[in-house]
Each structure stands twice: as structure tokens, then as C-alpha cells.
Amino acid sequence: MSIELLKGNVAFAEAAVRAGCEAYFGYPITPQTEALEHMARRMPELGRVFVQAESEVAAINMVYGAAAAGVRTMTSSSSPGVSLMMEGLSYMAGSEVPAVLVDVMRGGPGLGNIAPAQGDYLQIVKGGGHGDYKMIVLAPANVQEMIDLTVLAFDLADRYRIVTVLLADGSLGQMMEGATLPPLRPLTERPAWALTGARERDTNLVSSIHLDPEELARFNDHLQAKYAEIEANEVRFEEHRLDDARVGVVAFGTAARVAKTAIAAVRDEGVAAGLLRPISLWPYPEAALRALAERVDALLVVEMNAGQMVEDVRRVVEGRVPVRFFGRTGGIMPMPEEIADAIREVADAAGAGAPEAQPQEVNA
Amino acid sequence: MSIELLKGNVAFAEAAVRAGCEAYFGYPITPQTEALEHMARRMPELGRVFVQAESEVAAINMVYGAAAAGVRTMTSSSSPGVSLMMEGLSYMAGSEVPAVLVDVMRGGPGLGNIAPAQGDYLQIVKGGGHGDYKMIVLAPANVQEMIDLTVLAFDLADRYRIVTVLLADGSLGQMMEGATLPPLRPLTERPAWALTGARERDTNLVSSIHLDPEELARFNDHLQAKYAEIEANEVRFEEHRLDDARVGVVAFGTAARVAKTAIAAVRDEGVAAGLLRPISLWPYPEAALRALAERVDALLVVEMNAGQMVEDVRRVVEGRVPVRFFGRTGGIMPMPEEIADAIREVADAAGAGAPEAQPQEVNA
Amino acid sequence: MTTDLVIAGFGGQGVLFAGQLLAHAALEADLHTTWYPSYGPEMRGGTANCTVVISDQPIGSPVVARPEAAIVLNLPSLDRYEPLVRPGGLLIVNASLIDRDVRRTDLDVIAIPADDVAAELGSPRLTNMVLLGALLARRPVFTLDHVAKTLEAVLPERHRHLLPANRAALERGAELADAVEVAAATG
Amino acid sequence: MTTDLVIAGFGGQGVLFAGQLLAHAALEADLHTTWYPSYGPEMRGGTANCTVVISDQPIGSPVVARPEAAIVLNLPSLDRYEPLVRPGGLLIVNASLIDRDVRRTDLDVIAIPADDVAAELGSPRLTNMVLLGALLARRPVFTLDHVAKTLEAVLPERHRHLLPANRAALERGAELADAVEVAAATG
Amino acid sequence: MKGTVTVDDALCKGCALCIPVCPKGLLRVASERFNARGVHPAELDDPAELCTGCEMCAIACPEAAITVYRAVKA
Amino acid sequence: MKGTVTVDDALCKGCALCIPVCPKGLLRVASERFNARGVHPAELDDPAELCTGCEMCAIACPEAAITVYRAVKA
Amino acid sequence: MTVLAAEPLLTPVYEYPKSLTHVPTHYCPGCTHGVAHRLIAEVIDEMGIRQDTIGVASVGCSVFSYRYFATDFAQAAHGRAPAMATGVKRANPDKIVFTYQGDGDLASIGAAEILHAAVRGENFTVFFLNNAIYGMTGGQMAPTTLAGQKTSSSPDGRDPATTGAPLRMSELLAQVDGAAYVVRRSLHDVVQIRRAKKAIRRALEVQRQGLGFSMVELLSSCPTNWGLEPTAALAFIRDEMVPVFPLGDFKLPAEPAAAAGAAAGTGARA
Amino acid sequence: MTVLAAEPLLTPVYEYPKSLTHVPTHYCPGCTHGVAHRLIAEVIDEMGIRQDTIGVASVGCSVFSYRYFATDFAQAAHGRAPAMATGVKRANPDKIVFTYQGDGDLASIGAAEILHAAVRGENFTVFFLNNAIYGMTGGQMAPTTLAGQKTSSSPDGRDPATTGAPLRMSELLAQVDGAAYVVRRSLHDVVQIRRAKKAIRRALEVQRQGLGFSMVELLSSCPTNWGLEPTAALAFIRDEMVPVFPLGDFKLPAEPAAAAGAAAGTGARA
Numbered sequence A, B: 001m002s003i004e005l006l007k008g009n010v011a012f013a014e015a016a017v018r019a020g021c022e023a024y025f026g027y028p029i030t031p032q033t034e035a036l037e038h039m040a041r042r043m044p045e046l047g048r049v050f051v052q053a054e055s056e057v058a059a060i061n062m063v064y065g066a067a068a069a070g071v072r073t074m075t076s077s078s079s080p081g082v083s084l085m086m087e088g089l090s091y092m093a094g095s096e097v098p099a100v101l102v103d104v105m106r107g108g109p110g111l112g113n114i115a116p117a118q119g120d121y122l123q124i125v126k127g128g129g130h131g132d133y134k135m136i137v138l139a140p141a142n143v144q145e146m147i148d149l150t151v152l153a154f155d156l157a158d159r160y161r162i163v164t165v166l167l168a169d170g171s172l173g174q175m176m177e178g179a180t181l182p183p184l185r186p187l188t189e190r191p192a193w194a195l196t197g198a199r200e201r202d203t204n205l206v207s208s209i210h211l212d213p214e215e216l217a218r219f220n221d222h223l224q225a226k227y228a229e230i231e232a233n234e235v236r237f238e239e240h241r242l243d244d245a246r247v248g249v250v251a252f253g254t255a256a257r258v259a260k261t262a263i264a265a266v267r268d269e270g271v272a273a274g275l276l277r278p279i280s281l282w283p284y285p286e287a288a289l290r291a292l293a294e295r296v297d298a299l300l301v302v303e304m305n306a307g308q309m310v311e312d313v314r315r316v317v318e319g320r321v322p323v324r325f326f327g328r329t330g331g332i333m334p335m336p337e338e339i340a341d342a343i344r345e346v347a348d349a350a351g352a353g354a355p356e357a358q359p360q361e362v363n364a
Numbered sequence C, D: 001m002t003t004d005l006v007i008a009g010f011g012g013q014g015v016l017f018a019g020q021l022l023a024h025a026a027l028e029a030d031l032h033t034t035w036y037p038s039y040g041p042e043m044r045g046g047t048a049n050c051t052v053v054i055s056d057q058p059i060g061s062p063v064v065a066r067p068e069a070a071i072v073l074n075l076p077s078l079d080r081y082e083p084l085v086r087p088g089g090l091l092i093v094n095a096s097l098i099d100r101d102v103r104r105t106d107l108d109v110i111a112i113p114a115d116d117v118a119a120e121l122g123s124p125r126l127t128n129m130v131l132l133g134a135l136l137a138r139r140p141v142f143t144l145d146h147v148a149k150t151l152e153a154v155l156p157e158r159h160r161h162l163l164p165a166n167r168a169a170l171e172r173g174a175e176l177a178d179a180v181e182v183a184a185a186t187g
Numbered sequence E, F: 001m002k003g004t005v006t007v008d009d010a011l012c013k014g015c016a017l018c019i020p021v022c023p024k025g026l027l028r029v030a031s032e033r034f035n036a037r038g039v040h041p042a043e044l045d046d047p048a049e050l051c052t053g054c055e056m057c058a059i060a061c062p063e064a065a066i067t068v069y070r071a072v073k074a
Numbered sequence G, H: 001m002t003v004l005a006a007e008p009l010l011t012p013v014y015e016y017p018k019s020l021t022h023v024p025t026h027y028c029p030g031c032t033h034g035v036a037h038r039l040i041a042e043v044i045d046e047m048g049i050r051q052d053t054i055g056v057a058s059v060g061c062s063v064f065s066y067r068y069f070a071t072d073f074a075q076a077a078h079g080r081a082p083a084m085a086t087g088v089k090r091a092n093p094d095k096i097v098f099t100y101q102g103d104g105d106l107a108s109i110g111a112a113e114i115l116h117a118a119v120r121g122e123n124f125t126v127f128f129l130n131n132a133i134y135g136m137t138g139g140q141m142a143p144t145t146l147a148g149q150k151t152s153s154s155p156d157g158r159d160p161a162t163t164g165a166p167l168r169m170s171e172l173l174a175q176v177d178g179a180a181y182v183v184r185r186s187l188h189d190v191v192q193i194r195r196a197k198k199a200i201r202r203a204l205e206v207q208r209q210g211l212g213f214s215m216v217e218l219l220s221s222c223p224t225n226w227g228l229e230p231t232a233a234l235a236f237i238r239d240e241m242v243p244v245f246p247l248g249d250f251k252l253p254a255e256p257a258a259a260a261g262a263a264a265g266t267g268a269r270a
């Protein structure tokens, strides 16, 4: 369990292997291809399944099949490839199979570029596929979390029979950082509902069709009840220097880690800023955010997009406190200096700026 | 310009023809197939392009091509088919080509069923594809609007070089109602940016790639500026019996028209309910909703899904007034009686119930 | 003033067309109308039904939980719609295919052996018109004449020769309905 | 205490590996570190660079707008990074490929003909190590020894024989840097 | 009697595909009665006990509605 | 002189594909100089004016960097 | 053994297959989807593999086929059954996996998935019901629709100039090295049905032997959307479809020597 | 006419094509994508159709091909160039439309789109650059990767047992009635390059005559991801690829009589 210098893409792939992923299906796309390449080597080595699919459409439907067969399975891709998976993801939700998807986001829309971005928040968190469904969405902010949250993703997927998404970005995929890999876990048992041949049991069916509206409505009620349970149990977030904060920064993933550097900088000037970092983007840390909104003077949402999560923040905060947004698009990582400037501005506007900029007590 | 009894699917298809649609590409799917079938007959009749694509993936990319060539073009589909178009739609946003997409929504998630639903709100309105992009989304509530908004969709698409979506549901597609078709318009000229061969001009390029992050960021800024312009100019909504309303119902499409029947019923009992019906789901009628929230005691959002637009309502209302939700999933249309019950409950809870249920003045 | 009704039977029994004819007639009479179909899972031979709403006001919901009238052409449709018709409403039953009695006593029930009547009139395809005639006898939203004229307008050229037979079926249905006393008091 | 730097050049000049070596060395020394690469659009022969941050604290941003040090291996990289290095920072220039002078006067500039030195040492692949040696002379985050040991640990077996040459390159680079006076005052 | 067949009324859709394939012409549509799905089912009309149990009808039936029996030497 | 060629330095990537195809072996890599993209470009080395303008080199060049000239009877 | 009458003793020689569920199908009267189901079920019975078999239903009229087979089943997205089956089979290499797909599903939207399943030599079996039309959605043109055939999306008959000529998938997939067994049969009469059953058996045997991708294309009727009576629909298959989609063995496994005697890719009529 | 020296008068016989933009490419040194570009541009020049031509770039190393051609251009989503080109061409029936696609793009993710463009007989031209690898994403296995070939996603060499054998798209598409002209050429030496150019010309002529779908497959090098020097990469095409992907004419238009003399579908080497 020693610390190794690991590339994010390799880290999550190997973490999946350690978590007992038995079948990987994927299609190359920058900036996550190293993960597929890692799996191409590792899975056959362990006698597990690696298939380079003909497309992302095929990949997600292969995952669907392997998941229906009851094995831990996954795919990984990046934004355009993930867009091609929307139908498949909706089907998987509609038949309640567990699986893990890693989206290493890049600049969009369209072909865009291969630089890091967070432009798929709405697509992944709100459901880019048709119908009412949710996926658990986990947002790592460093290579260690790429590992830990991948393992957690498999566990949550199985526990709730749901697709769990690791929503990373090109920066987390491409960067190297010190991190520790967990030991290799034994493979999981096939669940009772899985398709393994109807030997000594009734036949099993994995399907998302409910032609009768009343029946489909009941199924949807069941899904919604499950989602409510997940909302009650699986919220995850990090609070960073929030104890005395007057300005709350809300950010996830890479934007959050850059924001930490910015917060350190403005703290040195006496601006009491802190960070709420949602780790689970769904379920969203609504209670924590609401509580934060009660105690700070203003919120600043920082994202590597044109403003997506900020909609959720506004929805949850319900006007309790001004919500400002700072974003960079195009695959540009915001620089700590830019974020610090934004924090200063928000603080000044809210009367929570640095001591010299305003008269009231700082040590309050 | 006489009133005809028209099926919704046929109505919007013929409206597209009249609006000068030169190329239709589609793939059969219930409950919108009549539109494709209508186009299969009408387009060749007029010497225009009809292609039954091999899939929805192909259909949207054919639309992309025809749009790039500068002709009015469209496709239509239903929920699972629309999910397959997400990559293509993101590309089209990324290269700013105009086109019209009609989504005749059905019960989901997955294969679900073919009954009417509104479960694609988030997918269509928030962007089911990757990256930061928007589509203008128009929600008809009767067959006449299936026609009028289709014509408008083409005009808006061209004006802003954007994909405009007609977000209908199986009920609007399948029902027949009296409606008037507009006269056949002349075909539009090819715009200057279109791909028509570089004769007596520089070469044109239709592309969504911007490898340099700064360049892509600038492009995104341009997109966002365009979106802001659309938000300023293209908000559309209907206010129904809101003048004296104490309970505001917010609903779109079929849910809204059923709600009208419910409102009539509760009004007869003295419950002062009214309806705000967003016609443009993006841009969303935020100002109208905010104003409404200032003057009613409570809002009730009614949708044929598990609660999607209600997120936007909550975001906009910012806690000004309680927001309640009533929804039916599975392809079930809510019955007027159910909605009336929900209105009564909300009214009672907010102290805006029927006269006998509460003491205060009714004529206020 | 709003009338709403359901016409239900097997696919192929002409229930959808009968509803459309009513809707067309309504439009011809400058009324508002909606026609809304629904099908069972079978590819053919399964159930089909449609809801027609006719009103002098713009119509909200095109579906109704409890229709004011129902025409049922087969047993599954009777089973499904008998409990739903509004108290005091109208229930028209195709007695040729349905041999059970209607259980509710708060409805105006008209049972007509419509398939047999249609056969007598020379075509099994007239069943729906016979029943429609019965409906119009009880709910005179339009005259038979108006409906027959509408039929003339909507029938494709190649089917025009069927007009007299259709008219006869409408009339026969109306006659048979007129012969039935209004049974139920308004609930 | 945080050090951040950029290493930039053509793809194939070993800039990514040089950065990784620093990151490995940092980890070996129980420090926090991030390595972050970036490439130009060319499939090969284009530009490549990496940012390395080393700190005794957890690292926020893996990229820096204004690095504290930069090693530039070709002219486009000098053009790009010269304006960005923090005032008073360190700029190490591969003089073999860059014939223009550094314009800024508020930097500690070390120009080394690293390709030529590498050629002298017997392999054109040692350019990056020569420049790294120069960096370590000016920013003694680790000893040359520590870096050489790290190299031993990370080099795949089949490349182990290159260790002595690499070590020599590091040392030669350090020597050449030591020979250059610290020019700029802290801006 | 060499063989006989039964038609499962619950499964039969009255498609009549079994009828022309019987080499002896022993099957007919029961046009005087409906089954539960509202169609006239097929039935064996073999007063002379000509059925050979050749299975042709069963092979043609899309609903697997026909069971074929053959006489065994007792 | 029957022909000659020029190599566009701005386009040449130094891939050397033109070199083996010249029937007269007249092209070489200019290993003593770099072009702006940092590679050694190809160049004609034809002091004896042997080039026939046969175009082989140009046909092989992926960058369309070579222009071929042929002598015309003046 | 059921005894019908006292004398003589009558033994059932053809009974409802054990691998069907006794649920009445939703297919139109006379639709040969039902025949295909029955044949597959009979073969599963005969091979004794019901408990080891996993089916993958597609989207088309056969979307509910999972209701009728007494085996484990998955229901795939439109066109993606071969991808889903890849996942199912790779996770269950010792089970028998089959897909059941229509011509719209397999030859149109799912063209990439079927081709690549064949290319990879996925060791499962595809039952490809070609009825030259989109049945479920009400009769639109399929890639296999005949030239001149009227459908709801080719109202004047399919025009090869704008929509192409019928696509012969068996011939196409037989080109691919990973395909072990690719044949076309028809369901239009008793003789053909018997041949079809043999092919179904052979395909599942090929899978059991691990020889790679196997596919049985079955020409099937759609009386409803063709607008023909059930028997006329069978005649349509025989007279109109078979000439365009010749019956035959397009790819047979190398060993053991092909029993049917037809060489791979010859397309000789069976 | 440029004059280089005074005596003798030198006339350019080979010049930079007018249909290229003079923008230096981003391709790796020695990559034959550049050769293909040049040939297409030369043919466009010779046919005088630059102002009537619309290209559709795909996603792969050639994603930026729009930068290099001096014609109108669209940039399609990965694999979807044939669908996009269908839209472009149907809206511009009198223009010359071509797609430029790699083997990952055309044979893998875009398999359905290319097949159906061919089935419909779409009247545009496809230039299919087969380099047996995914160049742009750094060298993963393609459907055309040779058996045993090491790539970053087949690190021990492509194993036909689990990943299938190389897919021959030209042979496959030639099966389809809508395909008018389908040939394979190579870019590995001057003779082959000349033949390739002729085929490119022929394909565009076929389109100009409205005969239907045309495709020229070009065996191309990827020195970078094959890990070979440019010249060694050309030898790899000749020695390793050509035996698996035989050069030849797989489909020629019925009339006028095929000039090359090779019968459709014979796969005879050119």
C-alpha cells in the first residue's frame, strides 16, 4: 500500500481492476485512452474480459449485457463518446443494472478539443438520456480520489442496482500524482436476478419495457423511491476552511482543487473564504449547501464550463444569499489567480472583503 | 386557410413542408411515425429530399449535413431515438447550424412504452449532449400550436443559427383536432456561410473543432452571448386566468391543457387558480414566473414526469413562495380530476382554498 | 356544453374511424373537438379505443377519466368501460359479440346486435355505423343528416359508393335506439 | 514551501520524462507533487510541455499561470514562457536550438547549449538531463544523488545501462549552471 | 385410427395456415364459434379417422396450438 | 540540364521519402541545417545537372513540398 | 405420455415445446414470427439446453419474445442486441446465447453491431427474421424491402434510385472471417420450416462447439403490413422474396466437413 | 509559368496543387495522409471542380483536412461523415462531394453509416485511408489491424480468437448493389501512388456521371504508431498489408466497359 506516482487514467483503471471489475468495454478517445490501454493489458492478464467495442454505442450496450449477466463491469470515455451512450444509460436505468461509467470530460460542445473541462455536468447529473432516471455521480478532485471513488462507484452500483458515474476531467485523467492503490479484491458473486441460465430457479429477465402505463408508472415510483433512499444515504462532500468563512466557494473536481489554492491566497489577505466541494454531484449535498447559505455572506460557484452546477446551487439556496458564478470554458483550467480575483470581488460586493477594504471586525 | 381535422404528427410535418423544409431525414418510431410517413409522400411530391435514415444517429448527422448546406432541414423522433442524437446535436451547436428537431415524447426510461410523457424535459432543455450549449425549445399544447410553433421553429433556427426543438408528447402527436395550416412558403435562400461550393467567394467551413483552448473559449463566449440575446428576445408563454389567481399552476404542453380543465373545475368552487404555461422552455419565462411568484400564495407544477421542470421553477422562484409538484409518469396523462385535487390541496395548505374552506375574503 | 365519449373494441372493428367521423362532424358544425386513440399491445386483433370530446369551448384534456358515454364493441371493452361511464351516462353495447348483461343500473343502456344488423344491411363493416346511429339518437349533437354529409366529405373518392349503406346503418341504429326506453334516472 | 516549473520543447525532446523524473523524486522525498502535460495539435514533432509542482503541502492547482521556473528547449517555448515566468524566477534555455537572447532582465537566466553538451556526452537523448542538472543547481529541492537514485528506480530494466550517462549529464548541467552568475535581482 | 390432433383454443388465432397443409384436408375453421380472443379457431374435422398424425399442420402452426397424436401398437 | 527541383523549406518535414525514389540519387537530407519546424529538410544535390525532372520525388512527397521543372525547347 | 382415448393408444408425437411458456403471443394471426419461436424452442428442448440458454430480445414485433421463451432473457435496445449479447456471452462463456432480431433492427439501425459481432467471431447465435418491413412501427421500408414494394414510407414502392436495393445481410456477413455459420432459410412451407429447424440446430451446435459467430436468416411473413392474408403472405415469401434472398448456406464451419455439401459463400439454394 | 533560370527555359511540370491551401500539415513526417491529400487535390485541379467540390472531414488524424483543401468543407462527427455527406449531397445534388475517412472512423464506429450510404447508392465519393490503426488517439487496434500486430490496445498482438481478423471493407461494400465503384489502392511507392491517383479520378468521374456510391480505399502508413521510420513504414504496407488487403477493383460501374479490365469483385491485384 505504498504511494506511487500514477496518472489519473491509469489509476482509475487499475482501481477498477482491484475492485473486481470483470469486464471492461470501451472505445478509444482522448483524454482517457490510457485507461482503455491499461485494461487491454491487465484484464486478459487476469483472465477477465476486455473488448474494444466498435463504438461507444456498442460499448455501453456490451456493458449492459455484462451487467445483466451479473458481473462488475464498466466503460470509460470522454464527452462526445459519452453523448453516444445516452440511450444505453437510459435503458440500464430502466432495467436497474449496476455498472460504472467514467467520463473524463473535455472541451465542448461538438468535437471541441481535448483539454480538460466540466461541460458534461448537466448531461450526466440531470440525465442526458430520455425519461426519469438518475445515476449516482461522483466527482474526484485528485488521483487518490480517482482510485477511491472508483472502488466506491462499484460498491454503490451494486448496492442500488444503478449506474454510477465517475465524473472526472482531462486534467485528472492526464495528471500524475502520488496515490495508493487498494489490494486486489475477490470477485463478487452473481446476484440472484442475473442472467446466468435458469438452472434450479425460475427464469430471469432484464428488460426496460413496461407497455402498460400503469405498470410503467409503478416501476417509476419504485425507481423514485430508490432514488430517495440514495439521496438520504449517499451524499458526500468536503468542507474546506468553512468554519469562519464569509464567502463560500462551491466547486467540484479540478475546479475545486484550484479554488483551494485561490482560497489560501485570499485568506492570506484576510478574506475569510472557504470551499464546499460536492463529491457526490447526485445526490447533491443540498442540506450542507443550505446550511452554508445560512451562514455566509455570499456564494461563488466556480466551474470549468459556462455555468451548469450553479443552477443546482441557485435551486437549493433559494435566494438566501447572493450566488455568483465564475467559469472558464474551452478546456481552460481556471488559474488560482483568476479565482482569487473572483472571490475578492464577491467578498467586496457582499461586504466580506479583506480588512483594509472594509471597516468591520475581521476576527468575528 | 380553413380549419381541418388534423392529427398532430401530420400537422407538424405538413407545417414543416409549408415553412419551406427542403430536406427531412428520419427513422420510424412510435408515437411520431405518421410524421415520417407524411414526409415520405409529400417531400418527393414537391421534389424535396426525404431520406429514411438507417438510424437516429445517422438521421441527425444527415440533418447536420443538409443544414451545413444551408437548406431548411429537420428530423423527428421520440425519446429513445432522441437520446441517440445527443452527440450530433452537440456538434450542431458547436458549428452553429440551424435545424428543427421534433421530439414526440413517450414513457421512459429505456424502452418504456409508447404512451405520452414529458420525461425528456431535462434531456432537451438542459442539454443531453456534452458541453455548454442550448437549443431553443418550444412546447406546443394543441394541434394548432404543433403547426404554428413548427413554422416559428424554422424561423428562429435560421435567425439564430441554432437547433430549435419542438417538444411534444405522444398525446399531441396522436390526437386529432381542428387546426389551420399556413400557405406554402417559398424556399429560403442559402445563407452566405453555407456549403454550396466556393464559387466567387472564399471557401466555407462548417466545423465544431477548436483545438486551441483560448479559441474554443472565445467561441463559447460567442455562443453564450448569442444565448443571452435569445433569452432577451424569444421568451414565450401563455397566462391563463392568472389575473386574480392565488394559486399558480405551472405546466407545459399536454399537462397544461389538462390543467386548464382542472382550473375551470376548481374555479367553479371558488378556488382562484390560474396557469402559467411556458411555451418556450428555453429560454424559460423567468421574469413572468418571478412576477407570478410575487403575487400568488403558492405554485403547483404539473408534469407528465417525476419532476423535471419543477427544478427550473424552484431555481427561478428562489423560495418566494412554496412550490409543489404533481406528476404522472409511465405514459399516463394526468386526469383533470387529479390535477384539481392537487390544486385544492395546495390552495388549502397555502390558505388560498375555496371560500368554505377558509374565512378570508374571496373577492380580493 | 361538452360531450365526451369513448368508442372501444377490437382493432379492425372501425372504432377509430367512427370516432373520427364524429370529430369531423363536430368541426363541420363549428364546434371544438378532440379525438384521441389508444391501442393495446397486440399487433393486430388487439384492443383499440378512442376518446372524442366535443364542446363549444376550447378543450383542455383530450382524455376523460369518466366518459359521459361509451360505445363498446366487445366484451373486454364492456368490462373496462362499464365501471367508468359517469352515473346517468350512456352505454351502447354491441350485443352481437357481448352476451353478458350490463350490471350497472344507473346508466342508459342500449344493447344492439350491431354485427347482425350490419350483416343484414349487407356488410360486416357497418357495425360501427349502426352503433353510431344509436349514439346520435340519444345524444343529438348533430343530425344524422349532418353526419352523413360529413361522411361524404371525408370518404375517399373510391369509397363513395358505400355512402347509402352507411347512411342506412346510421338510421337503423338510431331506430333501434329509439325503440329502447331511457332506463336510468340521472344518478 | 512550493516549487513550480514548466518544461517545454518539441515532442520527442524528453520534456515530459524530465518532469516525471522530478515528480518521482519529489514523491521519494515524501513531498507532494503533481505533473501535468500538455501537447500541441501536431501528431508528432509538435510542442509538448509539462508543469511540475512540488510542495510540502497538498497541492491545489496542478497548473500555474506564472511558473517560478521554466526550462525551454526550443524557440517557440522561449517565446511562450519568457513572459510568464514570475519576476525573479529562473529561466533555463537550451542554447543549442535557441539563438535569440532572453529579453527580460528580471530573471535568473541560464543558457546552456544542451544538445551540444549531450552530443559531447555521447547521446542526443541526454539534452533533458543536462538542463535538469542546471535546474537542480539553482533550485536544490533535491540532491543530484537523490534524482539519480530515483532515475534508477523508475528506469525500466532494459535502460539501466544508461544510468551513468544520465548521471554525468545531470552533473554537467549543474556545473554549467554553477558557472553562471545569478543575474537578476528579485523583481 | 392412425393419428389425431387437438387444437388449443386458447392459443389458436384462426390464421388458417394449418388448413391447406393437411394432406387429407382434415382441418377447418370453426366459423360458427369464436374463441376467447374473438376469432374462429381451427378444428379437426375427421369423422372418417383419416388423420395420419403426419404433423404437417403442427409444423405450419405459428402458435404451437396443435398437438399431434399417433397410434402406437399397443 | 533536363530538369531540376526545388524543395519548399516551409513545408518539408524531413521525412526522407523523396530520397530513395530518385532514380539518380540526387536528393539528400540537409543534416547541417534545420528549417523553422526544427527538422533537417531535403534538398537537391545535383552539381552535375543530372536531374531529369521525372517527378518521382514529387510524387512520393507527402507534403507537396517539391516543385519539379523541366527544360523546354526554347 | 398423455392418453387421449382408450383404444388405440394415442401417443403425442408433437407437443407444445417445453421451452415456450404457454403465454399466447401478441403476433398477428398467421405471422411466422411464431413459427420461428416454436422451432427455436423445439431445438432448445431437443438439445436439453433450456437451463443453459440466455436469449436477447431486440426491438421489433419480437420485442416481447422474452415472454414466450422459458429461458433467461435480456431485452436489448433497438439494434444493439449483438452488443448486449457480446456482454452477456463474454460474462457467461459456458452458456448458449442467442439474439432474435428483425430486419430493421439487424440490418438498419444495428448494422454496425451485427457486423462487428461477426468480425470478432462472437460465439453466439443470431436468429434474423427478415420480413422485408418494419412490422412493429406499422410497415415502413426496411433495408430488405424489395424493389417496388409499397410500404408506408415508400408509398410509391421502393425506388432503388433513391433508397437503394434490398440488402442481403447473410451474403454480406458471410464475407467476414469471424463468421462460422451463416445460412438463409424460409418459413413459407412445411419443407422449408423443417430445413429452417435443422439450420437452427446446426447454428446452436456451432456455438456449443465454440466455432464462432452463427446466424440463421429466416424469411418471414408480415401479413398485416404486407396487406395479405396469411397464406397469401407465405406465397409472397416464396414468389417474391426468395428470388431476391436466395436460400442457402453462405458460410459453413471448416470442420467437420459441411454436411449439406454446399460450399461456403456459394449461395446455392438449399 | 515560372522561370527559374535564364537558360535553358525551365517550366514547372509538377507544382503545388491549387486545391491545397499551402498550410503546412500537422501530419507526422512521412505519413502518407499527405500523399492522399495531394492526389485528391491534383485530381480536383485537373477536373476543374475546386469551386464545385465540398469535402467532409472525419475524426482521425485527418480531422484537420479541411485546413488543407481549398474547397468548401464540413467536419463530421466520428464515423458519421457518410451520413453528413448524405445531407450535404442531397441538398447539393449538382456538387461533387467527398468524405475523407480513416479506418477507425469508417470501419469501426461508422460501419453502419458507410454501409447504408453504399446501400442507398449515395452519389458521393469516399476516400478511405486504411492504416490499420487508430492514428490520432495514439495507436489503438482498428478493425483493419493485422493479426498479430501490436497496438496499444492489443499489446500482445491482435488475437483473432478474441478480436477477430482484419475487416476488408472494400470487398464488403462491393457486395452492395448501390456501390458503383469500389477499389483498393496503396500509397507505398511511386507506381502505386500513380495508380491511386487514377482511381481517385475515376471515382470522382463516376460521381460526376451520377452512377452512385464510389470509394477508393488507400493503404496508408502510420510511421508514428507503427514505430517505424517512414520508408520502413512503406515497406510494411507492401509486405504486410497488401497480402491481407489485396489491391484491386472490387466493383466497377456497368457502363462504360471497365477500362482496367478487372472484373467486379475479383479482387485481382492491380
Ligand SMILES: Cc1ncc(C[n+]2csc(CCOP(=O)(O)OP(=O)(O)O)c2C)c(N)n1
Residues within 6 Å of the ligand: B027, B028, B029, B030, B056, B080, B081, B084, G059, G060, G061, G062, G078, G101, G102, G103, G104, G105, G106, G129, G131, G133, G134, G135, G136, G137, G142
Ligand atoms: C432507437 C429506436 N428507434 C426506433 C424505435 C422504433 N422501432 C421499434 S421496432 C422498429 C422496427 C422494427 O422492425 P424489424 O426490426 O424489422 O422487426 P419486425 O417488427 O419487422 O419484426 C422500430 C423502428 C425504437 N424502439 N428505438
Ligand SMILES: Cc1ncc(C[n+]2csc(CCOP(=O)(O)OP(=O)(O)O)c2C)c(N)n1
Residues within 6 Å of the ligand: A027, A028, A029, A030, A056, A080, A081, A084, H059, H060, H061, H062, H078, H101, H102, H103, H104, H105, H106, H129, H131, H133, H134, H135, H136, H137, H142
Ligand atoms: C465519438 C468519438 N469517439 C472517439 C473519438 C476519439 N477518436 C478520435 S480519432 C479516433 C480514431 C481515428 O482512427 P482512424 O479513423 O483510423 O484515423 P487515423 O487517425 O488512423 O487516420 C478516435 C477513436 C471521438 N473523437 N469521438
Ligand code: SF4
Residues within 6 Å of the ligand: E003, E004, E005, E021, E022, E023, E024, E025, E026, E027, E044, E050, E051, E052, E053, E054, E055, E056, E057, E058, E068
Ligand atoms: S397430423 Fe397430418 S393428417 Fe392429421 S390433421 Fe395434421 S396435417 Fe392433417
Ligand code: SF4
Residues within 6 Å of the ligand: E007, E011, E012, E013, E014, E015, E016, E017, E018, E019, E041, E042, E060, E061, E062, E063, E064, E065, E066, G030
Ligand atoms: S395454424 Fe395454428 S393458429 Fe393458425 S388456425 Fe391453425 S391451429 Fe389456429
Ligand code: SF4
Residues within 6 Å of the ligand: F003, F004, F005, F021, F022, F023, F024, F025, F026, F027, F044, F050, F051, F052, F053, F054, F055, F056, F057, F058, F068
Ligand atoms: S525529378 Fe526525378 S531526377 Fe529530379 S530529383 Fe526528382 S526524382 Fe530525382
Ligand code: SF4
Residues within 6 Å of the ligand: F007, F011, F012, F013, F014, F015, F016, F017, F018, F019, F041, F042, F060, F061, F062, F063, F064, F065, F066, H030
Ligand atoms: S518527401 Fe517531401 S517532406 Fe519528405 S523529406 Fe522529401 S521534400 Fe521533405
Ligand code: SF4
Residues within 6 Å of the ligand: C043, C044, G026, G027, G028, G030, G031, G032, G033, G061, G131, G135, G136, G221, G222, G223, G224, G225
Ligand atoms: S405486424 Fe407483421 S411482423 Fe408484426 S406481428 Fe403482425 S404480421 Fe407479424
Ligand code: SF4
Residues within 6 Å of the ligand: D043, D044, H026, H027, H028, H030, H031, H032, H033, H061, H131, H135, H136, H221, H222, H223, H224, H225
Ligand atoms: S499518427 Fe500516424 S496516421 Fe496520424 S499523422 Fe502521425 S503517422 Fe500519420
Ligand SMILES: [Mg+2]
Residues within 6 Å of the ligand: G060, G102, G103, G104, G129, G130, G131, G132, G133, G134, G135, G142
Ligand atoms: Mg421486419
Ligand SMILES: [Mg+2]
Residues within 6 Å of the ligand: H060, H102, H103, H104, H129, H130, H131, H132, H133, H134, H135, H142
Ligand atoms: Mg487509421
